[in-house]
Amino acid sequence: MTTIYNFSAGPAVLPKPVLLRAQAEMLDWHGSGMSVMEMSHRGQEFTGILEKTEADLRTLLSIPTNYKVLFLQGGAITENAMIPLNLLGGKTADYAITGGWSKRSVDDARAYGTINIVASTETDGYKHVPDYAGWKLNKDAAYLHICTNETMSGVEFAGEHDLELPQTNVPIVADMSSQILSRTIDVSKYGVIYAGAQKNIGPAGLCIVIVRDDLLGRANAQTPAVFNWKTQADNQSMINTPPTYSIYIAGLVFEWLIALGGVPAIEKINIAKANLLYDYIDSSDFYVNHVAIKNRSRMNIPFYLRDESHNEAFLKSANDAGLLQLKGHRAVGGMRASIYNAMPIEGVQALVNYMQKFASNH
Numbered sequence: 001m002t003t004i005y006n007f008s009a010g011p012a013v014l015p016k017p018v019l020l021r022a023q024a025e026m027l028d029w030h031g032s033g034m035s036v037m038e039m040s041h042r043g044q045e046f047t048g049i050l051e052k053t054e055a056d057l058r059t060l061l062s063i064p065t066n067y068k069v070l071f072l073q074g075g076a077i078t079e080n081a082m083i084p085l086n087l088l089g090g091k092t093a094d095y096a097i098t099g100g101w102s103k104r105s106v107d108d109a110r111a112y113g114t115i116n117i118v119a120s121t122e123t124d125g126y127k128h129v130p131d132y133a134g135w136k137l138n139k140d141a142a143y144l145h146i147c148t149n150e151t152m153s154g155v156e157f158a159g160e161h162d163l164e165l166p167q168t169n170v171p172i173v174a175d176m177s178s179q180i181l182s183r184t185i186d187v188s189k190y191g192v193i194y195a196g197a198q199k200n201i202g203p204a205g206l207c208i209v210i211v212r213d214d215l216l217g218r219a220n221a222q223t224p225a226v227f228n229w230k231t232q233a234d235n236q237s238m239i240n241t242p243p244t245y246s247i248y249i250a251g252l253v254f255e256w257l258i259a260l261g262g263v264p265a266i267e268k269i270n271i272a273k274a275n276l277l278y279d280y281i282d283s284s285d286f287y288v289n290h291v292a293i294k295n296r297s298r299m300n301i302p303f304y305l306r307d308e309s310h311n312e313a314f315l316k317s318a319n320d321a322g323l324l325q326l327k328g329h330r331a332v333g334g335m336r337a338s339i340y341n342a343m344p345i346e347g348v349q350a351l352v353n354y355m356q357k358f359a360s361n362h
């Protein structure tokens with residue numbers, strides 16, 4: 001049987017051991033006689049799952065004690081409204097546009113107040129993160145919003161080890177949906193980190209928000225209770241029913257990652273995977289990637305066939321070879337290989353082998 005490798009940008013591949021364990025525990029979780037899907041979110045079984053999941057995430061990211069971790073319904077786009085509702089407090093906010101997702105965050109936030117664009121690469125087609133020296137930061141802004149890895153165009157904030165961030169005194173709010181847990185970060189440099197789950201965390205329907213304590217309690221009076229981070233923090237993310245099964249799978253993913261050696265271990269593997277694919281693309285005159293080298297994403301690698309008339313054939317025979325979901329985002333075109341934590345290096349090698357073969361046949 002052909003080995004299948006799934007390059008979807010999200011919902012995306014999950015670690016096989018996690019899926020097998022979920023399968024084994026599906027009908028009877030730890031002798032409870034219930035599937036996790038069937039448990040009350042307030043019962044001791046699920047409360048235990050949630051507590052362990054949070055503790056493991058705190059370990060993986062070394063989250064300082066003065067940050068709350070929220071497990072919320074809705075994906076990252078829901079946060080586009082929750083961020084200004086919770087943080088604006090009558091001030092203005094700064095946003096950098098470095099790709100389609102940060103642009104979307106701006107469009108959504110404008111309904112709630114004055115949004116200043118401090119930098120934008122929209123006109124150059126999102127190929128880099130502009131030099132921080134040119135950013136028009138406002139020292140009185142309520143926060144600065146960035147998306148540290150743009151999933152569609154494959155643009156990541158630079159930094160060989162920790163991410164390099166703009167110098168600012170205002171809290172940085174970062175959309176890390178397609179980057180979280182892929183590399184070490186210093187959480188204390190951020191006011192808020194948020195991520196939709198369906199890439200490096202688990203199934204869709206869950207959004208994790210990591211928020212510094214002093215930023216809680218600033219919400220606009222009209223903010224519904226479910227959208228109010230402080231209310232959610234005060235109620236262990238249970239002001240409404242949290243996405244229990246997604247949280248359970250996230251917990252299994254965190255256990256898998258800890259057993260692997262944590263974020264530093266997966267980061268090394270991620271660097272090796274990304275180098276393998278970029279090195280091949282750069283060495284070929286058949287394929288091309290347009291992103292500035294220092295901002296090339298380790299997670300989402302878009303590439304184009306120089307002769308795009310072969311696109312359909314490329315995708316069809318990739319599919320036949322077990323290499324799935326390589327089509328680029330509709331806004332960007334071309335191809336995209338998303339190589340999240342759960343993608344083994346063998347999958348990237350299989351893709352490179354296929355690309356070589358396709359290039360020599362065409």
Ligand SMILES: Cc1ncc(COP(=O)(O)O)c(C=O)c1O
Binds near residue numbers: 147
């Ligand atoms: C960086 C980033 N932000 C936001 C989103 C939107 O997430 P959701 O569809 O879960 O709301 C995505 C989805 O792919 C994303 O990649």
